[in-house]
Amino acid sequence: MAIAKYDHKEIDQKWRKAWDEAGVYKTTEDADKEKFYILDMFPYPSGAGLHVGHPKGYIATDIISRYKKMKGFNVLHPMGWDAFGLPAEQHALKNKVHPSINTNKNIARYKEQLEKISLNYDWDREISTTDPEFYKWTQWAFIQMFKKGLVFESNEPINWCPSCKTGLANEDLEDGKCERCDSEIEQKPIRQWVIKITDYADRLLADIDKLDWQDSIKESQRNWIGRSEGAEIDFAVKGSDDKIKVFTTRPDTLFGATYMVLAPEHKLVQKWLDGLENKSEVEKYIKDASKKSHIERGDMTKEKTGVELKGIKAINPALNKSGEANDDELPIYIADYVMADYGTGAIMAVPAHDERDFEFAKKFGIEIKDVISGRKNKDEAFIGLGKLINSGKFDGMDSEEAKRAITEFVGGKMTTSYKLRDWVFARQRYWGEPIPLIHCGKCGVVPVPDDELPVKLPEVESYEPTGTGESPLAGIDDWVNVKCPECGGDAKRETNTMPQWAGSSWYYLRYIDPHNNKALVDKEKEAYWSPVDFYVGGAEHATRHLIYARFWHKFLYDIGVVKYDEPFTKLQTVGLIMAEDGRKMSKRWGNVINPDDIIDEYGADTFRTYEMFMGPFDQAVSWSTKGLTGPKRFLDKIWKMQEGLLDESPKEVQAQLHKTIKKVSEDIENMKYNTAISEMMILVNLAEKEGISKSDFENLLKILSPFAPHMTQEIWSNMGHDSFLLNETWPEYDESLLKQDTVTIAVQVNGKVRGELEVAIDATKEQVEEQVMSMSSVDKWVKNAGKTPGEGTVKQFIYVTGRVANIVVQ
Numbered sequence: 001m002a003i004a005k006y007d008h009k010e011i012d013q014k015w016r017k018a019w020d021e022a023g024v025y026k027t028t029e030d031a032d033k034e035k036f037y038i039l040d041m042f043p044y045p046s047g048a049g050l051h052v053g054h055p056k057g058y059i060a061t062d063i064i065s066r067y068k069k070m071k072g073f074n075v076l077h078p079m080g081w082d083a084f085g086l087p088a089e090q091h092a093l094k095n096k097v098h099p100s101i102n103t104n105k106n107i108a109r110y111k112e113q114l115e116k117i118s119l120n121y122d123w124d125r126e127i128s129t130t131d132p133e134f135y136k137w138t139q140w141a142f143i144q145m146f147k148k149g150l151v152f153e154s155n156e157p158i159n160w161c162p163s164c165k166t167g168l169a170n171e172d173l174e175d176g177k178c179e180r181c182d183s184e185i186e187q188k189p190i191r192q193w194v195i196k197i198t199d200y201a202d203r204l205l206a207d208i209d210k211l212d213w214q215d216s217i218k219e220s221q222r223n224w225i226g227r228s229e230g231a232e233i234d235f236a237v238k239g240s241d242d243k244i245k246v247f248t249t250r251p252d253t254l255f256g257a258t259y260m261v262l263a264p265e266h267k268l269v270q271k272w273l274d275g276l277e278n279k280s281e282v283e284k285y286i287k288d289a290s291k292k293s294h295i296e297r298g299d300m301t302k303e304k305t306g307v308e309l310k311g312i313k314a315i316n317p318a319l320n321k322s323g324e325a326n327d328d329e330l331p332i333y334i335a336d337y338v339m340a341d342y343g344t345g346a347i348m349a350v351p352a353h354d355e356r357d358f359e360f361a362k363k364f365g366i367e368i369k370d371v372i373s374g375r376k377n378k379d380e381a382f383i384g385l386g387k388l389i390n391s392g393k394f395d396g397m398d399s400e401e402a403k404r405a406i407t408e409f410v411g412g413k414m415t416t417s418y419k420l421r422d423w424v425f426a427r428q429r430y431w432g433e434p435i436p437l438i439h440c441g442k443c444g445v446v447p448v449p450d451d452e453l454p455v456k457l458p459e460v461e462s463y464e465p466t467g468t469g470e471s472p473l474a475g476i477d478d479w480v481n482v483k484c485p486e487c488g489g490d491a492k493r494e495t496n497t498m499p500q501w502a503g504s505s506w507y508y509l510r511y512i513d514p515h516n517n518k519a520l521v522d523k524e525k526e527a528y529w530s531p532v533d534f535y536v537g538g539a540e541h542a543t544r545h546l547i548y549a550r551f552w553h554k555f556l557y558d559i560g561v562v563k564y565d566e567p568f569t570k571l572q573t574v575g576l577i578m579a580e581d582g583r584k585m586s587k588r589w590g591n592v593i594n595p596d597d598i599i600d601e602y603g604a605d606t607f608r609t610y611e612m613f614m615g616p617f618d619q620a621v622s623w624s625t626k627g628l629t630g631p632k633r634f635l636d637k638i639w640k641m642q643e644g645l646l647d648e649s650p651k652e653v654q655a656q657l658h659k660t661i662k663k664v665s666e667d668i669e670n671m672k673y674n675t676a677i678s679e680m681m682i683l684v685n686l687a688e689k690e691g692i693s694k695s696d697f698e699n700l701l702k703i704l705s706p707f708a709p710h711m712t713q714e715i716w717s718n719m720g721h722d723s724f725l726l727n728e729t730w731p732e733y734d735e736s737l738l739k740q741d742t743v744t745i746a747v748q749v750n751g752k753v754r755g756e757l758e759v760a761i762d763a764t765k766e767q768v769e770e771q772v773m774s775m776s777s778v779d780k781w782v783k784n785a786g787k788t789p790g791e792g793t794v795k796q797f798i799y800v801t802g803r804v805a806n807i808v809v810q
Contacts, residue, residue, distance in 0.1 A: 003124045003718075006639045008603025010451045016118055016790035023587045024079075024724055027122045029528050033074035034535070037529050038065050041537025041545070043078045044500075046087035047105035051585045051612070052623055053577035059608050060574070060617060060671060061417040062119045066667045066706035068167060076529055077120055078511040080127035082106050084135075085500020086164060086740065089431035089463075090181075099431040099463065105132060116599050118709055120726070125514045129433075129503030134510060136454035137520040138503050141435040141552065142425075143447040144559055146437065150196045151425070153445065156423050157265050160188035163806045165465035166194055166428045172499070172544075180214045187265055187290045187340075190469045192426040192662065193435060193496065197551050201225055201418045203565075204550055213571040214618070217542045224543040226419025231403065233412035235260060235348065236315040238329060244314055247417045250353065252402035254318040255391040256408065258361065259350040259362055260332045261306065263340040264289040269309070277310035281469035282334065289336040297336045306335030316348075316603055317410040322392045335360065341610045343417050355381050372399060381385065392771035423548070425499060430463035430472045432497030440491040449485050455493070471495035505552035506534055508567060519533050520561055523654075527563045539573040545572075572671055575619040577611070582622050593623060605708035612673035612707060635711055637684050638704065641697060648694040654737055656683050657696050661733040664703045672709075682702060694719070699731040747772055748806040749781040755803070765799040772797075772805050785809035 007579075019025065025528040038061050043054070058079075065077040083103045085753050094098040100499050107128065114121070123735060127134050145151050159168040163183040167190050171177055206227045210219050230249035237244060244260060262269055276282055287306045289297070296302070314330040337356060338347055351361035351368045358381035361368050375382035385399035392411075394402050407414055426435065436448040436457040448455055458479040463472050474480065474495040484491040506520075512529045513521045523661070546568075553567040578584060579591035586592065598607050609631040614623040649657065660683045667676035683700065692700070698719065705712040705725040715724050747755040755777050773794075785792040796808035 003640065003643050006636065006711065008710070009042070009600070012118070012599075012604050012710045015713050016115065017712045018300055018478060019120075019726075022426045022724065024119045024726055025122050026124065027076050027078075027121060028524060030074045031528070033072065033771050034670075035064075035076065036068045037739065038068070038072040038078045038534040039077075039532050039536070040079065040509075041535070042082050042504070043086040043110060043509065043540060044085075045081050045103055045110050045798040046091045047106065049106075049109045050595055052595045052598060053585055054731070055114070055117055055119075055595060056577055056611050056617075057574040058114065058119050059117065059611050060572075060673065061534070062117075062608075063673065063706040064247075064668060064671075065120055066709070066726055067665075067730065068612050070702065072729070076125075077122065078125040078127075078513070079114065079119070079123075080125075080507060081129065082504045082507070083107065083128050084432050084498075084503060085427075086166070086431075087500065089429060090164070092431070093359075093464065100130070103128075103678075108332045112312055113595060116596065117604055122757045125404060125511050127507060127510050127514055129507065135433040135503060135551060137510070138433050138451065138498065138506070139448070139453050139455060140520065141506065141556065142498070142502075143436055143453075145195060146447055147554060150555070150557075152194055152196065152198060153191065155189050155191050157189045158192060159185045160190065162186060164429075164466075165467040167424055168424065171769065181313075184291055188469075190426075190428070191496075192424055193437075193494075195423040195425045195749060197423045197547075198418055198420055200432075200551050200554055201227065201420050202416075203554060204420075204547065207550075207554075207566055211568055211571065214573060217539065217546070217571060217573065219544040221547065224334075224547060228417045228419075230417060231407040231412045231413065233317060233346070233348070233407065233417050235317060235330070236314040236320075237268075238315055244332075245344045246348045247415070248348055249401075249600075250350065250403070251412065252388065252399040253350040253353045253371050254316070254348065254371045254386075254406050255388075256350040256352050256395070257316050257318075257330065258351060258369055259330050259349045260314045261338050261347050262309075262332065262361070263337045263338040263345040264334045264336060266334070266345045269334055269629040272309060272312055275311060278307070278674055281412045282307050282309065285334060289334075292336055295567070297339065302737055304334040304335065304337060304356065304363060306360060306364070308333050308364075310484060317412075318392075318406060320542065321410060328552070329368070333364070333435050341421050343418060351381065353381055353383055355383060357381070359585060366645075401761045420547075423551075425502075426496035427499050428469055428471050429465055429497055430457075430460065431649065432499065433457070433502055434473070435494040435496055435498060437494040438482060438484060438491045439494065439749045440487065441491055443484055443491075444487045444536075446484060446486050451486070456517075457497075471497060472495070473659050476716070478602050488509065491720065501545060501548050505548045506556065508549075509533075509556075509562065510735065520556075524565075525804075526561075531564045531566060532568045534570045534572070535568040536574060540661065542573075544690040565715070566766040573618055575615070575617060575621060578620055578622045580623050580625070581589070585623075592806055593625070598625070598628070600634055602628050603710070605635055605711045609635065609677060609707050613677045615674055617671045619674060624757060625735040634681055635708055637688055638700070639711060641684070641687065641692065642718060644691070645697055646691045649687075649695060649696045650690045653683075653690050653692050654685050654696065656686050657692075657699060658733040658737040661699065661703055661731050662738065665730070665733075669704070677707065701725065702728055706776050743802045746801065746804045746806060747775065749778065749785050750809055754778055765797070768799050768805055769797045772774040772807065778807070782807055782809055 021207045038453045039060055040061050065075045069075045090098050092102040133710050137715055161168055161178040161183050163181045164178060205227055208221055230247055231251040232245055234249055236246040256771055273279055309332045312332050314332050317331055349357040351357040352370045352375060353372055371388060372386045373389050388397050389404050390396050433458055436455045438446050440541050458476055464474055480493050482491055482493055507520045513525045516522055554565055557565045581591050583589055606628055610628050615629055660679045662677045663679040699717055702711045713725050742758050742759050743761045744756050746753050747757050783792045793808040794807055795810045798806040
């Protein structure tokens with residue numbers, strides 16, 4: 001009886017329903033099985049739904065999780081929603097819908113789309129960062145940080161987005177602009193809460209070496225943390241008790257400091273402002289600098305700008321202590337290339353030995369003084385190490401030795417500085433986790449007691465940002481006014497909310513134990529499932545989410561909540577799927593492709609297979625709807641192959657099958673999905689031509705099932721099986737069948753192919769020559785290749801092992 005035509009709509013729906021009813025994706029702890037925890041970076045449900053680029057990583061982890069389950073592992077593969085924060089709130093504001101209503105609607109839409117792809121998530125473990133039962137534990141962890149002294153209140157200038165009307169951490173910026181709205185950032189003093197992530201900087205840096213992550217991501221983390229060893233040195237201000245503290249990685253060049261530069265935001269600048277001879281000029285520069293991004297200010301290629309603080313001079317401590325009083329007065333400038341939040345916000349400028357200082361000094365006509373030998377070209381700085389010159393009693397000393405010696409000489413101290421800034425944790429917005437602190441006039445700031453958690457976000461009609469530096473929550477008197485948990489007096493709640501990164505810093509732990517109302521996570525369950533074995537997501541999170549999550553996890557480790565000090569053992573980033581026009585998919589460009597439309601026309605299996613076949617997983621590729629035809633033909637061939645199966649496969653097919661099992665297994669482990677599919681295509685083409693046995697075809701279905709679960713399950717059922725392929729055992733390859741006994745070589749006469757010959761793979765040149773020369777089909781070409789027709793003479797026989805034999809005829 002002829003096999004029915006493959007109806008992907010009917011078959012996809014049939015098996016999605018069957019898997020759901022059977023609960024095949026449910027996960028429980030099983031001490032007898034080795035665990036495998038694979039995780040996607042959960043999405044922001046902030047738009048109208050997924051486009052075809054979003055599921056690429058989800059399909060990849062689905063394939064690995066199915067493969068691992070068939071290999072006998074107990075697999076945890078969950079999904080949830082990162083639904084608090086600016087993305088969700090801005091989408092809600094744009095559509096004039098309350099964030100909670102809009103978020104729930106978007107979650108339902110995302111989930112509907114994901115289910116059509118048949119991703120094997122255990123939805124019983126679904127979480128959302130906006131669920132009070134989830135953010136109760138975000139608040140609890142924050143309180144533990146507060147109790148340990150890791151949280152402090154600050155009024156320092158921060159990144160302020162005038163459009164989103166909220167403060168932002170450095171990690172929330174892209175090219176120095178707001179990542180959400182692309183607005184220019186201002187530096188604005190705002191009351192905020194800050195977490196001392198820098199206390200963990202050394203551990204975050206050192207433990208990078210433990211991780212099985214891509215080198216590029218590890219290097220991004222190292223650069224973001226940016227550890228620098230150097231010295232802190234105080235410069236006196238002439239005629240004042242003020243001290244300018246600088247951090248420098250080159251204290252060995254102190255004798256060459258000829259001016260100083262402060263960040264425009266430096267506190268001393270404001271203190272001195274009224275007494276400056278050029279006050280208005282300085283004020284204008286400060287205002288202009290506040291409109292520039294960190295990226296723009298730190299651009300090494302841009303022309304250096306600055307303004308001298310006229311009327312103020314600094315004292316070079318090295319020259320002063322050496323008694324060179326006539327040379328110790330240094331002009332002080334402000335310049336936007338110095339950042340208030342890096343080092344001390346002030347630098348000693350040594351133009352002979354620093355490129356930026358050199359450019360600045362040339363522009364402003366400042367002295368350039370060599371103190372390290374080696375500067376041959378006077379048109380550029382010499383930034384290397386060497387022997388000291390023009391440095392008093394330190395002349396002739398090596399740079400490394402001089403660093404410590406000169407620091408001690410001037411009363412400075414060796415120290416370490418970081419590019420990593422403490423985490424600005426307060427947002428002046430509505431849609432976020434309330435910060436669980438209470439302000440009491442008598443007791444100060446006190447945490448909300450554990451038994452009063454969660455502090456729920458109140459229902460409000462107006463949630464637009466105020467722009468005043470206060471959250472919209474500040475106007476809800478019934479919510480704000482409370483009793484102090486310590487003295488019982490009148491007090492007020494903290495009205496700022498947490499950033500969108502809060503819940504995503506630890507969410508992976510809640511999947512392990514999502515319904516626990518007594519603890520963040522059960523210790524035994526956490527010990528079984530942690531750490532995450534394989535984490536997959538976008539490279540854009542290399543220095544934000546991943547830094548925050550590693551810090552949060554280390555803190556939980558320190559207080560005994562988790563057993564391991566790193567959350568993610570292996571990390572793999574996803575290459576973007578661009579639109580057909582080569583640009584990023586965006587409504588703005590009108591180039592978004594909906595996966596629902598593709599699945600409706602081609603089926604979920606073709607969609608899944610195509611996304612994995614497009615190219616290397618970590619590289620960007622462009623979508624091509626025409627490209628779907630190749631994977632579709634491949635699957636159609638397999639559908640037809642269930643007819644006419646043999647009792648035994650030809651030897652060549654058996655060898656190729658076991659080669660394919662080996663290759664697909666290795667490629668899934670290494671996320672080389674495109675080459676895994678290519679290998680299966682080779683097998684299918686061979687089997688289509690030569691035939692394949694029932695048992696070998698069943699093994700093909702097993703290794704294809706993670707990629708195309710619906711069609712393979714239908715064929716499996718048609719063949720009389722009542723089990724689910726997901727519960728079957730992954731086939732093992734036979735090493736002996738991978739060894740080929742023979743190989744087919746090309747036979748040439750004078751370099752032109754005249755036939756093929758199957759020879760033993762270990763045949764000698766003499767044995768091959770004997771076989772070739774006995775080929776009747778070759779004989780005529782040999783005879784007619786000479787100068788006299790029919791009388792060609794063999795001059796040489798060449799054999800390239802396993803590839804080609806060439807007969808040279810004269």
